Amino acid sequence: MSVTLISTKTESNKKILSSTEALQQILAFASLIILIIFFSLASENFLSWSNIEGILLSTTVIGILALGTTFVIITGGIDLSIGTGMTLTSVMTGVFIVFLGLPVIMGIIGGILMGALIGFISGFSVSVLKIPPFIATLAMMMIAEGLSLVISGASPIYFSDVEGFNLIALGSISPVLSIPNAVLIFFLMVIIGWILLSKTIVGRYTFSIGSNEEATRLSGINVKKWKMIIYTIAGCFTGVAGVIMASRLNSAQPSLGMGYELEAIAAVVIGGTSLSGGKGSLIGTLIGALIMSVLTNGLRIMSIPQEWQTVVIGLVILLAVYFDMLRKKGE
Amino acid sequence: MSVTLISTKTESNKKILSSTEALQQILAFASLIILIIFFSLASENFLSWSNIEGILLSTTVIGILALGTTFVIITGGIDLSIGTGMTLTSVMTGVFIVFLGLPVIMGIIGGILMGALIGFISGFSVSVLKIPPFIATLAMMMIAEGLSLVISGASPIYFSDVEGFNLIALGSISPVLSIPNAVLIFFLMVIIGWILLSKTIVGRYTFSIGSNEEATRLSGINVKKWKMIIYTIAGCFTGVAGVIMASRLNSAQPSLGMGYELEAIAAVVIGGTSLSGGKGSLIGTLIGALIMSVLTNGLRIMSIPQEWQTVVIGLVILLAVYFDMLRKKGE
Amino acid sequence: GGDSTETGSNDSGSDNTQNEENNESSGESATTDNEDGETSEDKPYVAIISKGFQHQFWQAVQRGAEKAAEEFNVEITFEGPDNESQVDKQIEMLQTALDKNPDAIGFAALDSQAAAPLLENAKEKDIPVIAFDSGVNSDIPVTTASTDNYAAAAEAAHKMAELIGEEGKVALVVHDQVSVTGVQRRDGFIETMEKEYPNIEIADTQYGGGDHLESTNLAKAMMQAHPDLAGIYGTNEGSAIGVVNAVRELGKESEVTIVGFDSGKQQIDAIKDGVMAGAITQNPEGIGYETVKAAVDTLNGKEVPETIDTGFYWYDADNIDSEEIQAAIYE
Amino acid sequence: MSGKILEMKNISKTFPGVKALSNVLLDLYPGEVLALIGENGAGKSTLMKILTGIYQKDAGHIFYNNQEIAPTNPKEAQELGINIIHQELNLMPDLTVAENIFIGREPRDFLNFFLNNKELNQKAEALFERLNIKLNPRTKISKLTVAKQQMVEIAKALSFNAKVLIMDEPTAALTDKEINTLFNIINWLKNEGVSIIYISHRMEELKRISDRITVMRDGEYIDTLPTETTEMKQVVSLMVGREIKIEQKTSNPDTFTETILEVNNLNNHYLKDVSFHLRKGEILGFAGLVGAGRTEVARAIFGADSFTGEIIINGSKVSIKQPVDAVNHGIGYLSEDRKRYGLMLDMTVKENIAISSLSKYTMASFVKPSNIKKDAEEYSTKLKVKTPSVNQRVKLLSGGNQQKVVIAKWLLKNSDILIFDEPTRGIDVGAKQEIYELLESLAKEGKSIMMISSELPEVLRLSDRIMVMNEGRITGELLSKDADQKRIMELATKHY
Ligand SMILES: Nc1ncnc2c1ncn2[C@@H]1O[C@H](COP(=O)(O)OP(=O)(O)OP(=O)(O)O)[C@@H](O)[C@H]1O
Ligand SMILES: Nc1ncnc2c1ncn2[C@@H]1O[C@H](COP(=O)(O)OP(=O)(O)OP(=O)(O)O)[C@@H](O)[C@H]1O
Ligand SMILES: [Mg+2]
Numbered sequence A, B: 001m002s003v004t005l006i007s008t009k010t011e012s013n014k015k016i017l018s019s020t021e022a023l024q025q026i027l028a029f030a031s032l033i034i035l036i037i038f039f040s041l042a043s044e045n046f047l048s049w050s051n052i053e054g055i056l057l058s059t060t061v062i063g064i065l066a067l068g069t070t071f072v073i074i075t076g077g078i079d080l081s082i083g084t085g086m087t088l089t090s091v092m093t094g095v096f097i098v099f100l101g102l103p104v105i106m107g108i109i110g111g112i113l114m115g116a117l118i119g120f121i122s123g124f125s126v127s128v129l130k131i132p133p134f135i136a137t138l139a140m141m142m143i144a145e146g147l148s149l150v151i152s153g154a155s156p157i158y159f160s161d162v163e164g165f166n167l168i169a170l171g172s173i174s175p176v177l178s179i180p181n182a183v184l185i186f187f188l189m190v191i192i193g194w195i196l197l198s199k200t201i202v203g204r205y206t207f208s209i210g211s212n213e214e215a216t217r218l219s220g221i222n223v224k225k226w227k228m229i230i231y232t233i234a235g236c237f238t239g240v241a242g243v244i245m246a247s248r249l250n251s252a253q254p255s256l257g258m259g260y261e262l263e264a265i266a267a268v269v270i271g272g273t274s275l276s277g278g279k280g281s282l283i284g285t286l287i288g289a290l291i292m293s294v295l296t297n298g299l300r301i302m303s304i305p306q307e308w309q310t311v312v313i314g315l316v317i318l319l320a321v322y323f324d325m326l327r328k329k330g331e
Numbered sequence C: 001g002g003d004s005t006e007t008g009s010n011d012s013g014s015d016n017t018q019n020e021e022n023n024e025s026s027g028e029s030a031t032t033d034n035e036d037g038e039t040s041e042d043k044p045y046v047a048i049i050s051k052g053f054q055h056q057f058w059q060a061v062q063r064g065a066e067k068a069a070e071e072f073n074v075e076i077t078f079e080g081p082d083n084e085s086q087v088d089k090q091i092e093m094l095q096t097a098l099d100k101n102p103d104a105i106g107f108a109a110l111d112s113q114a115a116a117p118l119l120e121n122a123k124e125k126d127i128p129v130i131a132f133d134s135g136v137n138s139d140i141p142v143t144t145a146s147t148d149n150y151a152a153a154a155e156a157a158h159k160m161a162e163l164i165g166e167e168g169k170v171a172l173v174v175h176d177q178v179s180v181t182g183v184q185r186r187d188g189f190i191e192t193m194e195k196e197y198p199n200i201e202i203a204d205t206q207y208g209g210g211d212h213l214e215s216t217n218l219a220k221a222m223m224q225a226h227p228d229l230a231g232i233y234g235t236n237e238g239s240a241i242g243v244v245n246a247v248r249e250l251g252k253e254s255e256v257t258i259v260g261f262d263s264g265k266q267q268i269d270a271i272k273d274g275v276m277a278g279a280i281t282q283n284p285e286g287i288g289y290e291t292v293k294a295a296v297d298t299l300n301g302k303e304v305p306e307t308i309d310t311g312f313y314w315y316d317a318d319n320i321d322s323e324e325i326q327a328a329i330y331e
Numbered sequence D: 001m002s003g004k005i006l007e008m009k010n011i012s013k014t015f016p017g018v019k020a021l022s023n024v025l026l027d028l029y030p031g032e033v034l035a036l037i038g039e040n041g042a043g044k045s046t047l048m049k050i051l052t053g054i055y056q057k058d059a060g061h062i063f064y065n066n067q068e069i070a071p072t073n074p075k076e077a078q079e080l081g082i083n084i085i086h087q088e089l090n091l092m093p094d095l096t097v098a099e100n101i102f103i104g105r106e107p108r109d110f111l112n113f114f115l116n117n118k119e120l121n122q123k124a125e126a127l128f129e130r131l132n133i134k135l136n137p138r139t140k141i142s143k144l145t146v147a148k149q150q151m152v153e154i155a156k157a158l159s160f161n162a163k164v165l166i167m168d169e170p171t172a173a174l175t176d177k178e179i180n181t182l183f184n185i186i187n188w189l190k191n192e193g194v195s196i197i198y199i200s201h202r203m204e205e206l207k208r209i210s211d212r213i214t215v216m217r218d219g220e221y222i223d224t225l226p227t228e229t230t231e232m233k234q235v236v237s238l239m240v241g242r243e244i245k246i247e248q249k250t251s252n253p254d255t256f257t258e259t260i261l262e263v264n265n266l267n268n269h270y271l272k273d274v275s276f277h278l279r280k281g282e283i284l285g286f287a288g289l290v291g292a293g294r295t296e297v298a299r300a301i302f303g304a305d306s307f308t309g310e311i312i313i314n315g316s317k318v319s320i321k322q323p324v325d326a327v328n329h330g331i332g333y334l335s336e337d338r339k340r341y342g343l344m345l346d347m348t349v350k351e352n353i354a355i356s357s358l359s360k361y362t363m364a365s366f367v368k369p370s371n372i373k374k375d376a377e378e379y380s381t382k383l384k385v386k387t388p389s390v391n392q393r394v395k396l397l398s399g400g401n402q403q404k405v406v407i408a409k410w411l412l413k414n415s416d417i418l419i420f421d422e423p424t425r426g427i428d429v430g431a432k433q434e435i436y437e438l439l440e441s442l443a444k445e446g447k448s449i450m451m452i453s454s455e456l457p458e459v460l461r462l463s464d465r466i467m468v469m470n471e472g473r474i475t476g477e478l479l480s481k482d483a484d485q486k487r488i489m490e491l492a493t494k495h496y
């Protein structure tokens, strides 16, 4: 009798659950739409195709970084090394292609592997050395910053002589609308990430570790190994971002990157991923990254003075996360 | 009988406990000493009084920020707004003294109150609005950054015409050795912070909240209120750092500050405070801050190329925290 | 005359020994010439504190300084903060440099007022200070080797006006809102336009921090907001390249006139390609060279002029290959 | 070693400052249920954690199927066929029931890399069917009550086809219904030849389920007895080293006159019109099935959850919006999950005891630590908290002793109204008896106690009056003299 009771409760609960989740995504998406409507009313030029393309293009680098770091954040960690790590990967791409004269494709793979290596080291520090992620990746951030300068000799590495390198990001293989490749790659990374996170074993363990690391370990999962894998995957995303960055600037700029990590993390959190781990989605991160770049672009198009832009973005982050909290509380 | 047993056990355990704690402090202190010995062997100028003074002086700002943020970190939170928040307080000090012509002392108090206000707003966002500290203070960081530029009109505010303002930091009221006031103020803040953290009810609740916030709430503590108080206290430290910064530069530099939060947090963590809350000490933070500035200074005085300096500091952070972990594990 | 020991420093004997040891331990960054270990004791040591070290411009200044160091047989170290807002970091570098008891100091102040107490300190120690890049607002420096940024920006404005036929809208992408160079390069341009070209409207001014990607994104947004822009002026290398990228990405090469500042391979290429109309260059190697030369002359008791104008040049496709320009630009 | 599936010999283990095990023995035959009992802190959990590779032993040998083993992690033990249901829940709250059960063994598609969620849920459903448990495999753990979470833990352990199954207090969070289900499962497993080590503080269960009983005390092996021929009294005295007898409550309802707490029409997301009153010196028991809403009532009154309704304390209506209000009105609350809601695990015994009463030790916000230590020592001695000193971190105490620390906190605070939610959960008989006596003496001193318990004998033993709940409503009220288990159960299953 009481058994029946339990099962009916469960059923209704399920319905509530899925509709709340849907609501959540709709709401996050709604903020984005509201921003877009607001800016299109404020400026005629906002909704022009070329501006939309510009917004998408400006989302790519931060967006890809944010995708990768979503994995890490869902495990309950954080990755501060993605900004300068990205720089280091673009420098290494430059080294491979320009200094060592390797073919472009090898350079790209090399850059992504460099990203993977950075992620692996962070993952190793976090899981094997047990250094808290914040501090391990803070250290990694500094190391990557220094190494970028050391390796490049503190001067940009130019790809001007490498034919077609620029096209990786800015060419377009899309038959319609000539969407830049960087944007296509970004969406491809969203899909790859989404598959990894929701369809594979890696994704399952990502959520599991973030939800209760100790219980995961006691369930016989090799948490150390999987954490390293997850950080390494995040590192691959960093690598891809680095390559796109290099291609878009047609150069590896060794002194860039600091501060990008905070923007990426902000995008992740606006997208509804919880910093305490266990909860999150890549579609959310995509929306979060778009919110950030729509906001920046819109404020610029409205010629709001820079200092006010910063204030407004800060306030929007506060509000976005506050409403997300309310929503979750209402759940 | 069992009572006697308990009491004997108590004695012995107490000894063990206090000796482990002492060991920990000794070990942290040991890294500092090793660094100092290393650098004094590497460069004769390192131990010159004026360099020691320089090291101490360069510890003050980051050190005071680190002291304040130690409170926040012990509650299990984090404060990313301290860097630009400090800038905003120094700008406000400039506004009060230079623009509004208030007496210096009023300007100082005003600056500190501004810091308190920033801390209060962060605390409010964290405890009442339930926004995770990382994101609440990230937003606050951006808001403070923007406001500093807005309020100052994006140009430094100079205190050149304010007599004696420079002496707040650089004068010396100490009868011996002419230790700059900034250093004395720093040590004073260490003492104030230490008293607050270990002798008062605020300190108790700081640890208690960090150890288990929900249990603290259910023990009848008004956690919201105390969190706001704790963030506000941290904000006061930010304010003091802002005033010292202004005095030392004899100007309020509105675009400074970004990145200081990470240095301060690194100092806190090197000093043995746990980012997951519940554990930490201000003496540790003092040592952590000294390690950071001795390292920076030592590398500079050895004329190590700058890019390598960053790498070395990153590695030292990793090592320091790693050994701290080992130590705690051994406990 | 590189063998002079009469540095004007009253306790030179012991100081020089110390310097020498320093330099031995730091071989890498100093321009050493150690074929004859014993004579290196006689080599004067000049510590150079610049405004940055990561950027191309400062790397070029460093090259010039190193060239002079080799020529005049002195040892130098060259360092600067990560970015031009870090006034206090620069002060600390200056402090550390003073503690190394150099024979002379080369200094490019981010904020002269903030540095005033340390310059006094240098004076007390009888260490001559050579100011470079932008003037140090103090009578302590023996000379100043600098570019007049305001005049250079005015020249950029004249060229821009000429290129767009003295009418239309122009916009600025500025690298910094607060630093002296950022402000002068902005104001020199804007004020010249306002005063002398009534038909030219300044449509927008935004700040990209000298970050290539950021500047690209914001220049694109600007062109979206003002589709009829006739020209854009970028105030340093990163800003100018950002503008070039933006114009390229939008395919507006034939519509928008770009005027840049500083040099670097990408600007040079853009000029050769005709995307960029031309740019102002300072003479960074000249600045570095003159700074060290002035230091050596001072140490040798020679008269040095009160200011050394290192000049600036307008360069475009026509004169880029001239000897004069080639000497001033760097790839 | 004929026929033994497992033999642990001379196992010793020392934690910093605590000798948890010394020369402990244990043996286990195929298809038997071995009860492992002992007071709180006797070392039962530690011994089992060594067996399952979570802790490493300092000395001793483990033989499994006559082969020496030394598992270094839980997975190794699992692979050998040794599985454990931990005393503490070990679930991932953000994953679903099925995902939790099959973590690490997910059904996969190609490349062994892609998940097959359909098969996963089917497997879970099949498992539940086999075990006769009703659970939805797709529900997130965080949406389940503690009891249902415990069922998930049990299902998870059973899904392994273990040869040795350890259950560390599996029934602590269960009510009779689920306990019956569990016991059916255990009997079925026995028939399958699975050996079970069963840890519990509920003496009455041992008779029902175990074949032999191994008793531990203070980290040492005491004895092993066959259940059938052994008197429970004997086991208990072996366990605590003295005699204990359990009495029945007989109280005169007329002795209580002064109403101290009155609750009228309490409503919230789960509760419906809950009204009752509590009188000075009275112990008011709350009985009910899992999910009856007793904890909800306690949390609402304490201000931990929001509610509408009226609360009257000492004749005046009070507003309670958060726990601090309740505490200021003299209410103390001991929660059902001490680790999550009761303790600062990283802090010391004395700090935990003093946390609610700090203002007592404060002058101008300066805290006087010496008085705290004195009082904490007084209370921990009074409650016989087994700890090397009050400076020990609470994390390192055994479950029962942790519970005593929470009780000490409210005693020190001197709250007039005490709400005890499952006060003896996970506490051994000896300590239970002490806590019963404690509650009684508190009531005698004039404290008023609201006591929630899922153990009916406990409710009957202590309560002067009993409120029974079901589905968020009060379904009846019984005086102690009229109450028995049958009448309570009738009310507890009564529907509206
Ligand atoms: N990780 C640890 N560090 C230090 N001491 C520990 C640790 N784990 C357990 N102990 C101590 O070892 C002893 C045995 O604890 P254990 O948890 O095995 O007891 P138990 O018999 O399971 O008790 P309970 O019935 O209360 O669960 C206790 O004194 C406990 O405080
Ligand atoms: N935050 C909540 N949201 C929705 N339902 C809840 C919440 N908290 C509890 N419930 C539900 O309310 C019911 C009452 O739970 P409660 O914990 O009060 O029962 P209980 O009588 O104390 O039983 P026990 O503690 O033994 O499980 C349960 O069915 C539970 O699922
Ligand atoms: Mg146990």
Ligand SMILES: [Mg+2]
Residues within 6 Å of the ligand: D294, D295, D296, D336, D421
């Ligand atoms: Mg309950």
